[in-house]
Amino acid sequence: MNFQIRHYQESDAPAILEIINDSILNTFHNYDYEPKKLEEVTAMFDSKIIDGFPILVAEQNGEICGYATFGKFRAKPGYNSTIEHSIYLTAKAQNQGLGGKLMRQIISIAKEKGYHVMIAGMDSENLGSYRFHERLGFKEVARFPEVAFKLGKWLTLVFMQLTLNPVEKR
Secondary structure, three states: OOOEEEEOOHHHHHHHHHHHHHHHHHOOOOOOOOOOOHHHHHHHHHHHHHOOOOEEEEEEOOEEEEEEEEEEOOOOHHHOOEEEEEEEEOHHHOOOOHHHHHHHHHHHHHHHOOOOEEEEEEEOOOHHHHHHHHHOOOEEEEEEEEEEEEOOEEEEEEEEEEEOOOOOOO
């Protein structure tokens, strides 16, 4: 498949909103309950841009089919070298190599910006995401049983991490 990857524009927000809301309403991948509003997505992405975080958008034949971004892992300054990423694709864009292309670009940007570690958080039943991250070099570092509840079920959160810029040992 032939995908174009480019930087986010505000006109992309409605299509991205559909991708986000699909994951909220139909999967365990996103622990939100209520669909987002367009204003929430544009405000979230405006904030990311102001903070210097990238948002990459993938499209095929003029149709947006995914996005990837990263942002702060936690608010305290000791975590400033650690980021957490998000990547979402439409169902028809999955398993075609697009996720890997988006992630390699977002990882490259994170390395260029000097970040040390990238975190991926996912539901333990999202085995496709788990294997995807393993292929990219992420390692499981934590598992939090029954920390979320959605669709009548307790969920386990898994954290995986990728060291972007290893510290040289002396």
